[in-house]
Amino acid sequence: MVKKFQLEIHNKDSEILQLQQHIEEATLKRAKLEKNLKMRGLSSSSKDSDASVGENGSFSTDLTPELFKSTVEIASKAIHDFSKPLINMMKAAGWDLDAAANSIEPDIAYAKRAHKKYAFEYHICQKMFSGFQQEHFGLKSETDSSTSKEIFFQQYLALREMDPLDYVGSNLDSDFGKFCRNKYILMVHPKMEASFFSNLDHRNYIMGGGHPRTPFYLAFLKLAKAIWLLQRLARSFDPEVKAFQVSKGSEFSEVYMDSVVKNFVVDDENGEKPKVGLMVMPGFGIGGSVIQCRVYLTGIKEIE
Numbered sequence: 001m002v003k004k005f006q007l008e009i010h011n012k013d014s015e016i017l018q019l020q021q022h023i024e025e026a027t028l029k030r031a032k033l034e035k036n037l038k039m040r041g042l043s044s045s046s047k048d049s050d051a052s053v054g055e056n057g058s059f060s061t062d063l064t065p066e067l068f069k070s071t072v073e074i075a076s077k078a079i080h081d082f083s084k085p086l087i088n089m090m091k092a093a094g095w096d097l098d099a100a101a102n103s104i105e106p107d108i109a110y111a112k113r114a115h116k117k118y119a120f121e122y123h124i125c126q127k128m129f130s131g132f133q134q135e136h137f138g139l140k141s142e143t144d145s146s147t148s149k150e151i152f153f154q155q156y157l158a159l160r161e162m163d164p165l166d167y168v169g170s171n172l173d174s175d176f177g178k179f180c181r182n183k184y185i186l187m188v189h190p191k192m193e194a195s196f197f198s199n200l201d202h203r204n205y206i207m208g209g210g211h212p213r214t215p216f217y218l219a220f221l222k223l224a225k226a227i228w229l230l231q232r233l234a235r236s237f238d239p240e241v242k243a244f245q246v247s248k249g250s251e252f253s254e255v256y257m258d259s260v261v262k263n264f265v266v267d268d269e270n271g272e273k274p275k276v277g278l279m280v281m282p283g284f285g286i287g288g289s290v291i292q293c294r295v296y297l298t299g300i301k302e303i304e
Helices: 002-039 065-092 097-104 113-128 149-160 164-170 175-187 190-197 201-207 215-234
Strands: 051-053 059-061 242-244 257-259 264-266 275-281 283-286 289-291 293-298 300-302
Touching (some): 065 097, 065 113, 065 283, 065 289, 097 113, 113 175, 113 275, 149 215, 164 215, 175 201, 175 215, 190 201
Antiparallel strands (some): 242 283, 264 300
């Protein structure tokens, strides 16, 4: 019995030692995080890159404008990527894509019929970025209490390297999980859902708090992760990164806008300057600089 107690004491001492080591490591990481947050991303880091591997093999991230710009690019690509399975599902369900594009935003003069895909990217962008400037992304379940910038950055880091399905599966009541469900229900209309799956079981499962493993929903989770990370990161900066949008009919500005059609000329028939038809990605103001919004222009001809 004495030997048994001694062995238990020894094991407890080992556990205490390990916990002390974990506390020391966490304290060091916290100190580094606080140092990075003091920078607030208003000037470039003296390091060669935003991401680096620490001495203990852990992944560290510096809060810089370059990090935010790369996250914007990832989010923009995610919108483009998700539009493909969305359009494919609509085709398989027998949708009239021309009519669907016109119902999303009517009276758009497309330079090519293939450019109607941007109407669906516009639809995705509008739904996913709704509530972006609100502290908690418009989640009704959130309290009115303010969240510190440090917490937002920690939330960004917690999800960045994780598979989104693994994250929502292991954090059933997470804000990210609620965000995914809310945005899916907002973006995919019940009629669209019924045409895709022949019933509303898929939708009802999501509304009930589930996250199905269907290929379509898994593709959506990748999109949701990209937009969620962008919003968490935007609120980590001081001053906070602001998103801006441009409305249909606005004159094209190379300062604030980037055309999704790169090789184009002005349509000389109407003699007017190119104007915004659709915005497929908002722009952002960060540290006195501008990240251009991505737009589809009318009044242009694409150069083959």
